[in-house]
Amino acid sequence: MGTPVTSPFVPTRPPLRQPRRGDAPGGTAQPGGPRHSRNVSRVSDAVLRMDDMTVVREGATLVSGINWTIAEGDRWVVLGPNGAGKTTLLSVAASRQFPTSGRVEILGGLLGRTNIFDLRARIGLSSATLADALPADETVLDVVRTAAWSVIGRGHESYDAFDTDRAIDLLAQLGCASLAGRRFGTLSEGERKRVQIARSLMTDPELLLLDEPAAGLDLGAREALLRRLGRLAVDPAGPVLVMVSHHVEEIPLGVTHALLLRGGRIVAAGPVATTLTAPVLSACFGIPLEVGVVHGRYSARLAFPPTVMRAAQPA
Numbered sequence: 001m002g003t004p005v006t007s008p009f010v011p012t013r014p015p016l017r018q019p020r021r022g023d024a025p026g027g028t029a030q031p032g033g034p035r036h037s038r039n040v041s042r043v044s045d046a047v048l049r050m051d052d053m054t055v056v057r058e059g060a061t062l063v064s065g066i067n068w069t070i071a072e073g074d075r076w077v078v079l080g081p082n083g084a085g086k087t088t089l090l091s092v093a094a095s096r097q098f099p100t101s102g103r104v105e106i107l108g109g110l111l112g113r114t115n116i117f118d119l120r121a122r123i124g125l126s127s128a129t130l131a132d133a134l135p136a137d138e139t140v141l142d143v144v145r146t147a148a149w150s151v152i153g154r155g156h157e158s159y160d161a162f163d164t165d166r167a168i169d170l171l172a173q174l175g176c177a178s179l180a181g182r183r184f185g186t187l188s189e190g191e192r193k194r195v196q197i198a199r200s201l202m203t204d205p206e207l208l209l210l211d212e213p214a215a216g217l218d219l220g221a222r223e224a225l226l227r228r229l230g231r232l233a234v235d236p237a238g239p240v241l242v243m244v245s246h247h248v249e250e251i252p253l254g255v256t257h258a259l260l261l262r263g264g265r266i267v268a269a270g271p272v273a274t275t276l277t278a279p280v281l282s283a284c285f286g287i288p289l290e291v292g293v294v295h296g297r298y299s300a301r302l303a304f305p306p307t308v309m310r311a312a313q314p315a
Contacts, residue, residue: 046105047072047207047240048093053102055088062088063264066102070257075233075241077251077272080261081285086244087127087211089261093242094125094209107206121150124200124239127211131196136185140176140195141167143184147202170198174228190221194228201239208232208239214250226252248276248291248298260284278303 048070055062063085070076078086091097095106095116104111107122134143135153142154144167149157171177174194179187187195193213200208213229214222232238233254245251251258251272258275260267267284268275276298278291288303 045072045108046070047074047107048242049103049105050092050099051103053092053099053104055085055092055097056100061264063092063261066266068259068266068269070240070242072240073236074257075255076243076257076259077255078242078244078259078261079246079248079281079284080267081246083263084261085264086261088264090127090209090211090242090244093207094123095119096125117150121203122206124203124205124208125211126193126196126200126209126213128215131192134184134196136183138184139180140171140182140184140187141180143195144171144199144202147199150203167198167202170201171195174198175224188221189216190218190225193217193221193225197229205239208241210241210243212244212246214245214247222250226250230254248281248300251276251298253296262286272298 046069048068050066050068053066053068054064066089078089080086088097092099092104092111093106095111098111106114106119109119130152133152138146138154141164145159145163146152146154146157148159148163148166151157168177168180171180174197176191176194176198179191179195184192184195197210197213200210210229214225217225229241229243230253233241233252241255243251243255255272257270258272259269260275260280262284268280276291278289281291281300282289282303289300290303292299
């Protein structure tokens with residue numbers, strides 16, 4: 001037999017405790033049981049599948065007619081202008097929002113027919129909404145560790161040495177080990193982003209969803225974060241990754257597929273090589289763009305007409 005592949009971000013370990021129906025957040029961990037509750041029969045082998053999915057809220061259509069399938073091993077980026085529906089799409093994928101119509105399958109279970117608390121234990125999520133909900137006076141260690149119970153804010157729940165060791169290990173891998181004793185509210189934006197990602201990995205998720213993880217970061221903090229996300233994306237033992245962004249410059253190495261949204265509808269979806277092109281990105285953002293790729297990293301800028309470029313050149 002070959003040597004099993006293990007991820008630096010997902011160390012081999014015994015089953016994590018997850019809260020069960022009827023468990024109070026302040027309860028004591030119960031021994032035994034599987035790491036995650038599985039469906040008796042999977043609908044399909046897709047990690048995520050949306051069929052003609054539409055979300056309407058207060059008369060506004062946020063996304064419409066979404067058909068999207070994510071397979072095991074995929075690493076996706078979702079791009080689009082403001083108001084395109086990116087966060088709504090990710091919220092449905094995280095089982096935090098239900099579609100108005102259509103069919104959504106997440107990790108083998110149909111949304112609406114699957115216990116969402118069991119499902120959410122298998123999904124790692126980092127978002128601005130979640131960050132705002134994290135207690136500012138809580139230690140970084142507890143911000144990460146409470147994810148083992150799927151709770152926000154430390155109560156009377158019990159954590160054993162494994163929980164603590166895993167939280168510290170994840171913080172170390174994201175360059176945050178020295179922050180463990182700090183209060184979350186005292187961190188810089190870049191530090192908060194990395195701590196949130198450590199928290200999202202705490203339960204060893206099968207699906208990792210990151211909503212604009214590099215937003216608001218300066219150049220150095222952005223590049224440091226993207227380097228770590230790149231390590232996670234190229235790791236064959238890492239979770240399936242879906243990352244939302246406004247900018248192609250924020251796409252880490254290792255991303256395999258891209259989905260482009262505009263006005264709540266899909267403009268294009270597929271492998272990055274055929275999707276992140278100047279014509280497709282121009283159609284998505286509504287302006288003529290030039291797209292470049294250097295050492296696997298993308299960039300985009302406004303494509304000036306030749307007459308403008310000639311006028312800008314020195315005599």
